[in-house]
Amino acid sequence: xxxxxxxxxxxxxxxxxxxxxxxxxxxxxxxxxxxxxxxxxxxxxxxxxxxxxxxxxxxxxxxxxxxxxxxxxxxxxxxxxxxxxxxxxxxxxxxxxxxxxxxxxxxxxxxxxxxxxxxxxxxxxxxxxxxxxxxxxxxxxxxxxxxxxxxxxxxxxxxxxxxxxxxxxxxxxxxxxxxxxxxxxxxxxxxxxxxxxxxxxxxxxxxxxxxxxxxxxxxxxxxxxxxxxxxxxxxxxxxxxxxxxxxxxxxxxxxxxxxxxxxxxxxxxxxxxxxxxxxxxxxxxxxxxxxxxxxxxxxxxxxxxxxxxxxxxxxxxxxxxxxxxxxxxxxxxxxxxxxxxxxxxxxxxxxxxxxxxxxxxxxxxxxxxxxxxxxxxxxxxxxxxxxxxxxxxxxxxxxxx
Amino acid sequence: xxxxxxxxxxxxxxxxxxxxxxxxxxxxxxxxxxxxxxxxxxxxxxxxxxxxxxxxxxxxxxxxxxxxxxxxxxxxxxxxxxxxxxxxxxxxxxxxxxxxxxxxxxxxxxxxxxxxxxxxxxxxxxxxxxxxxxxxxxxxxxxxxxxxxxxxxxxxxxxxxxxxxxxxxxxxxxxxxxxxxxxxxxxxxxxxxxxxxxxxxxxxxxxxxxxxxxxxxxxxxxxxxxxxxxxxxxxxxxxxxxxxxxxxxxxxxxxxxxxxxxxxxxxxxxxxxxxxxxxxxxxxxxxxxxxxxxxxxxxxxxxxxxxxxxxxxxxxxxxxxxxxxxxxxxxxxxxxxxxxxxxxxxxxxxxxxxxxxxxxxxxxxxxxxxxxxxxxxxxxxxxxxxxxxxxxxxxxxxxxxxxxxxxxxxxxxxxxxxxxxxxxxxxxxxxxxxxxxxxxxxxxxxxxxxxxxxxxxxxxxxxxxxxxxxxxx
Numbered sequence: 001x002x003x004x005x006x007x008x009x010x011x012x013x014x015x016x017x018x019x020x021x022x023x024x025x026x027x028x029x030x031x032x033x034x035x036x037x038x039x040x041x042x043x044x045x046x047x048x049x050x051x052x053x054x055x056x057x058x059x060x061x062x063x064x065x066x067x068x069x070x071x072x073x074x075x076x077x078x079x080x081x082x083x084x085x086x087x088x089x090x091x092x093x094x095x096x097x098x099x100x101x102x103x104x105x106x107x108x109x110x111x112x113x114x115x116x117x118x119x120x121x122x123x124x125x126x127x128x129x130x131x132x133x134x135x136x137x138x139x140x141x142x143x144x145x146x147x148x149x150x151x152x153x154x155x156x157x158x159x160x161x162x163x164x165x166x167x168x169x170x171x172x173x174x175x176x177x178x179x180x181x182x183x184x185x186x187x188x189x190x191x192x193x194x195x196x197x198x199x200x201x202x203x204x205x206x207x208x209x210x211x212x213x214x215x216x217x218x219x220x221x222x223x224x225x226x227x228x229x230x231x232x233x234x235x236x237x238x239x240x241x242x243x244x245x246x247x248x249x250x251x252x253x254x255x256x257x258x259x260x261x262x263x264x265x266x267x268x269x270x271x272x273x274x275x276x277x278x279x280x281x282x283x284x285x286x287x288x289x290x291x292x293x294x295x296x297x298x299x300x301x302x303x304x305x306x307x308x309x310x311x312x313x314x315x316x317x318x319x320x321x322x323x324x325x326x327x328x329x330x331x332x333x334x335x336x337x338x339x340x341x342x343x344x345x346x347x348x349x350x351x352x353x354x355x356x357x358x359x360x361x362x363x364x365x366x367x368x369x370x371x372x373x374x375x376x377x378x379x380x381x382x383x384x385x386x387x388x389x390x391x392x393x394x395x396x397x398x399x400x401x
Numbered sequence: 402x403x404x405x406x407x408x409x410x411x412x413x414x415x416x417x418x419x420x421x422x423x424x425x426x427x428x429x430x431x432x433x434x435x436x437x438x439x440x441x442x443x444x445x446x447x448x449x450x451x452x453x454x455x456x457x458x459x460x461x462x463x464x465x466x467x468x469x470x471x472x473x474x475x476x477x478x479x480x481x482x483x484x485x486x487x488x489x490x491x492x493x494x495x496x497x498x499x500x501x502x503x504x505x506x507x508x509x510x511x512x513x514x515x516x517x518x519x520x521x522x523x524x525x526x527x528x529x530x531x532x533x534x535x536x537x538x539x540x541x542x543x544x545x546x547x548x549x550x551x552x553x554x555x556x557x558x559x560x561x562x563x564x565x566x567x568x569x570x571x572x573x574x575x576x577x578x579x580x581x582x583x584x585x586x587x588x589x590x591x592x593x594x595x596x597x598x599x600x601x602x603x604x605x606x607x608x609x610x611x612x613x614x615x616x617x618x619x620x621x622x623x624x625x626x627x628x629x630x631x632x633x634x635x636x637x638x639x640x641x642x643x644x645x646x647x648x649x650x651x652x653x654x655x656x657x658x659x660x661x662x663x664x665x666x667x668x669x670x671x672x673x674x675x676x677x678x679x680x681x682x683x684x685x686x687x688x689x690x691x692x693x694x695x696x697x698x699x700x701x702x703x704x705x706x707x708x709x710x711x712x713x714x715x716x717x718x719x720x721x722x723x724x725x726x727x728x729x730x731x732x733x734x735x736x737x738x739x740x741x742x743x744x745x746x747x748x749x750x751x752x753x754x755x756x757x758x759x760x761x762x763x764x765x766x767x768x769x770x771x772x773x774x775x776x777x778x779x780x781x782x783x784x785x786x787x788x789x790x791x792x793x794x795x796x797x798x799x800x801x802x803x804x805x806x807x808x809x810x811x812x813x814x815x816x817x818x819x820x821x822x823x824x825x826x827x828x829x830x831x832x833x834x835x836x837x838x839x840x841x842x843x844x845x846x847x848x849x850x851x852x853x854x855x856x857x858x859x860x861x862x863x864x865x866x867x868x869x870x871x872x873x874x
Contacts, residue, residue, distance in 0.1 A: 020590065022837035030669045031573075031693035032685040036701050038546035038575040039693075042668035044661055047841035051593025054849045061853035066860055180523075186402040186444035193407040203861065210862040211612030218812025225807040226620075 022047045066203075073203040077249040082237040083198040084206050085133075085244070087175045088191040091182035093130050093242055098149040100128040101376070105140035107170075108133040109303040110157020111244045112236060112353035115360040122367045122383045127155065129242040134232075135172030137163050138284055141298070143176055145287035151295045153376045157303055159352075160322040161267055161313050166276045207234035232263045235350060245356040251349045260350035267309045267352075272317045281329035288330045299373060300326065300334035301366055304343060306351035333373045340365040342388050357392035402444040404599075404655040405607050412441065413659065416563075420586070420663050427584040431554055434562065434663075441563040442526070449525040452490060457560045459486045460535045464542040464549040476543060483539035491532045494525055499730030527567030529727055533694055535560050538574040540698055547575045555581040562665075564656040568649070570670040571690040577665070585664035597852050598658030604855040605651030608862045609820055614644035617817040620808045621794065622784050630805030634797030636814055638777050641784045643821040646675065649688070675776075675825050676832030678760070678768045680744040683776060686832075695724050717749070718742040728783070733791060737782040744775060769829055 023045045031039050074080075083089075097103040102119075104110055104127050111131040120126040130140065137158040144150050162170070169176070181187065198204045212228070220227040233256065236244045250257045288298045302323055305313060319336070327334045337343050342365040346358040354362055364387040371377045402408045419425065419433045443450050463483040470476045492500075501517055508515045538556070541547040550556035559577045560566075587595065621629045621637030629637065653670035660667045670690050677683035684692045703716035718739070725738015760768060781798070785791035796802055809817075831839060840848060 022835060022841040025834050025838065028669075028835055028837075030672065030685075030689045031697075032689050035693070036697055038541055039573045039668070040575060041579050042576055042666045044657070044666040045835075045837050046590050046594045047837045049590075049594075049840065049845055049848060051590040051597070054845060054852065055593045055596060057849045058853045058856060061849070062856050062860070065853065065857045069857075069861055184445055185447070186406065186408055189408045189411075189444070190402075190406050193411060197407070204863055206863065209612065210608065210858060211616075214613075215810070215812035215816060218810055221811035222807055222809075222814070225810040227810040228812060 019043060020046050020048065070201060070203045073205070073208060076208070077247070078202040078205050078208060079237065080198070080200050080202045081239070082202070082205065083195050083239060084204070085238045085242055086191065086194075086206070087178050088182045088187050089238075089242055090130065090132060090175045091179050092188070092191065093128050094143075094179060095183060097128040097130050097144070098147050100150075100152050101125050102127040102153045102155065103144065103150070104129050104131055104155045104157060105144060106131040106137040106155075106157030106301075107135050107159050107162050108236075108244075109159050109305070109353060110137075110155070110301060111242070112246060113303040113359045113362050114157070115363040116241055116243050118360045118363040119367055122364065122379060123371065123377045124380050125377065126241070129244075131157055132170075132172035132175055133236075135162075135170040135175075136165055136168070138280060138287075139169040139172060139176070141284065142287045144296075145290040148294065150291065152297075153374060154291060154296060154298045155301055155370075156298060157301045159305065159313070160302065160317045160319075161269065161272075163326075164272050164277060164280045164317055164322055166279070205234065229259075230263060230265075233259060235260050235353070245359065246349060246353055248356070251347075251355050253349075257350055261308075264309060264350070264352055267305075267312045267316075269312075269316055271315070272322070274321075277317075277321060277325060281326055284326060285330045288332050297374060297376060298330070298332050299370065300330075300332055302334065302336045302338075303362065304337035304346060304348065304354070306348040309351045335366050335369050335373070337362070340369060342386065345389060345393070347393055355392065358389075361387045361389065361392045402441060404652065404659070405603055405611075408444065412437070413662075417662060428554070430584075431558055431581060435554065435558050438558070438561040438563040438566060442561065442566060445526045446523065452494075452525055452528065453531065453561055455490065456487060456531060456535045457557050459483060460539050460560075461550075461553055461556055463539050467539070467542050468549055480539055480543040484536065487532045487536050491528055494522055494528055496726075496730045497522055530569050530571055531560060531566060533571050533691075534565070534573075537571075537694065537698065541574060550574060550578045551582070562660075564660040564665075565667060568652045568656070569688075569690055570653055570656065570668050571694050572667065576668060580665050587662055587664040591664065592662050595658045595661030597848075598661065599655050600658075600852060600856045600859065602651045602653070602655030602658060603859045605647035605654065608855075608858045610644045610647035610651060612862050613813070613816050613820055614640045614647065617809055617813050618644055618784065620813075621797075622790065624808055627806050627808055628793060628802045628804060629797040629808050630802055631797060631800040633805070633808045634794050634802075635777075636809055636817060638780055638784075638794065638798065639821045640817040641780050642675070642773075642777050643817070643824050645780065645783070646671070646824060672835075673828035673831045675773050676769060676828035676830070677772050677776075678765055678832075679772055680741060680748050680775075683772060684741075684745070691724070691727070695720050695727075699723060713749075714746050717745055721745065731786070733782045733785060733788060736788075736791075737779050740779045740782065744779075766829070769832075773825060 023043060028043060028045065030042075034040075102123075102125050104114060108131070111129065111133060114127070114129065114131075116126055116129060131137070132140065137156050141154065141156050144154050194204070215228040216233075218227050219229045235247055235250050237247050238244055247256075250260055291298055300323075319338075323334070323336060326332075340362075343362050346362060347355040348358075349355055353359075367377070368379070368386060371379050402412060416434070416437045419437070420430055422430075425433065439450055439453070442453060460483050463479045467476050467479040470479065505515050505517060538550075538559070542549050550559065555578050556574070558581055559572070559574050562572075562577060565572050565577075617640040618637050621633050622641070650671040657667045657669075668690060670688060672686040672689065674683055674686035677686050700716050700720040703719055704712045705716055706713040721738040721742030722735055723738070725734045725736070725741070728734045728737070778795075778798075781791050781794050785794060793802075797805060
């Protein structure tokens with residue numbers, strides 16, 4: 001019995017380091033009990049339990065539990081092959097962005113609304129996608145402006161109210177801060193293994209972690225505090241090269257789409273004072289100037305948003321005071337969704353980002369305009385024919401419009 | 402790499418396979434472990450392996466020349482060489498920017514305007530830990546507490562052995578070098594218990610610390626100008642008490658489990674610290690390997706309690722202030738250490754003043770609660786990045802915030818308080834026993850079920866590969 005162990009047994013255990021059976025607390029000493037002396041080999045006592053059989057039981061139980069969880073997560077709409085985004089994945093793309101012919105920065109709208117395959121099919125160039133959800137595109141523009149290696153075309157996708165936000169960078173701050181760290185071997189190998197596993201397991205989704213799902217029972221119980229219910233939940237799927245696409249559960253409607261719409265809060269907020277606008281334009285102009293000085297080019301893109309949000313966005317920052325002032329101040333060219341006939345009345349399921357199929361239509365529309373604005377891109381001779389709204393809007397919806 | 406990463410799982414599987422491969426000699430297995438440990442460290446930042454080599458080689462030769470020296474002055478010279486090289490590297494990488502900033506501030510206060518170039522030095526992971534580990538080698542040899550290691554391979558492996566390399570437990574050479582002298586392989590029971598400890602450590606880190614507690618802490622401590630009220634301030638600070646424990650004890654538990662799977666014994670680093678009654682008790686339970694290191698190589702050499710009351714209090718305060726600074730190059734850490742020094746001094750005085758006092762059960766509970774609350778006050782300085790930030794939270798804790806805002810939502814707050822209460826209650830009830838003893842007395846079915854649930858929770862939490870807080874130290 002372990003409780004009958006003598007002090008000499010304990011001493012023997014100290015010499016050997018590991019002993020079977022748990023030592024009584026009084027006999028199990030630490031460095032705290034031995035002041036001012038050389039510390040002996042520590043004692044690790046192994047509780048008397050059938051550990052090999054326990055380990056076998058745990059392996060079987062965890063396999064069953066995880067299988068059940070995987071089944072449940074697939075039932076919830078998660079898919080294997082949705083490889084998730086991460087600061088490490090962004091860092092990988094950002095490193096490639098330094099020497100890219102075309103790189104994209106911006107917030108979630110350009111991230112969702114650009115189909116990289118379509119871009120490549122039209123131009124022969126696959127852009128490097130370095131936009132980040134919930135991030136001020138201006139900070140990313142400045143990030144490239146500070147990169148002496150970048151001499152390509154930078155597409156800056158923006159939602160006006162995010163771009164002209166005077167304070168903070170948003171989620172992208174942490175991505176940029178950890179850029180160096182995320183290029184280290186430990187992070188890079190972790191990214192490879194993670195991607196490989198996500199090809200097979202649907203439950204591996206950063207929006208469906210235990211600690212995120214559990215607090216969602218709180219639907220704003222404490223007045224004034226930011227409830228987890230108010231957060232943006234999963235709305236996207238991610239594939240290779242950080243290709244984002246609208247999650248089909250959001251496209252198909254129901255509770256999750258309603259929640260996503262609710263989470264935007266209508267993009268309501270205060271109006272932007274002229275001083276802030278002038279400051280943002282000045283900083284943007286400086287960033288554009290630095291990129292151009294190295295031989296690079298910058299083109300702004302404003303993807304569409306649904307009328308439910310657009311009304312508030314325009315109220316806070318009308319196009320003439322925001323978008324037009326930005327292009328004038330930076331002497332840069334830009335493509336506004338309003339000016340693309342093929343991009344009108346597309347499907348925007350949760351009001352802020354295009355549906356998967358409409359993102360391809362929008363990409364087709366803006367790339368065809370892009371090649372007219374810059375000689376850095378050319379339409380391939382074998383480019384596919386243009387797409388139109390009919391290619392992505394379900395017939396029933398199209399007929400109602 | 403970190404224990405809570407997929408990379409580590411692959412790495413550990415390979416290391417175990419090599420360790421148990423029948424065709425390698427023990428000498429070759431030690432070389433394998435040494436190479437694996439260097440790879441483990443290089444995965445963060447390959448060039449910093451050079452610092453490990455410098456530390457290893459300098460201390461090896463310093464100890465060798467120390468025992469060969471005939472004169473005491475020569476011995477002292479080699480000891481000082483080791484101290485200067487090790488603390489010099491630590492000072493340059495960890496405290497260089499801090500010292501420069503303070504120099505500029507002092508010069509500015511004297512009317513001297515000085516604008517030095519920016520101090521853009523990356524802190525090598527775990528430098529504070531392996532510096533202390535290697536220093537203990539030369540200091541033990543100098544103090545004649547132990548003989549130098551018999552083999553360079555054993556010594557190099559002691560310095561770099563990956564389970565303790567970057568965040569402790571801070572091992573002494575006499576604890577680990579003898580374990581490398583003869584072949585070690587774990588029995589199946591040891592591997593099973595080692596894996597159970599690894600699971601427990603990962604659960605503490607991935608699920609409790611990172612998953613549930615960190616967001617509650619950040620809601621208040623990183624609130625960017627919003628003012629927390631009394632409830633939010635206390636809850637966030639309690640949550641941080643839970644987070645820092647689960648983070649650091651989680652690492653130590655994982656490290657002990659990993660080493661055990663290979664047949665090596667590592668010392669306890671935590672022993673239910675929030676069940677402490679008083680602060681000397683707390684420091685016998687919290688980060689034991691650091692507090693005993695500071696006691697053996699700082700407090701005792703400073704005079705300890707052998708030279709009268711005033712000297713004792715001075716040694717105590719000096720040790721705790723430097724202990725605070727060890728945690729980070731910021732005056733907030735110094736204040737954190739200083740507060741603990743004050744607590745320890747007051748406790749020492751009270752113990753002398755009320756020598757005959759023997760607390761009953763209710764008093765023990767009350768004193769444990771008081772200790773926990775006062776420890777939480779010190780955590781404010783540990784977590785806040787600036788004194789202004791600490792002031793905001795302390796003002797909130799005192800209920801003196803004029804227009805506080807609710808910062809923590811009800812759901813996360815409830816979950817955090819359940820976790821912290823669970824930690825405090827567990828520590829209190831287990832303060833006089835050990836985890837092993839409790840496990841031994843628990844039915845096997847219950848152990849297996851709990852183990853499976855912890856592992857399942859780790860898997861579905863997934864983790865974001867967040868670094869351990871103590872890596873920054």
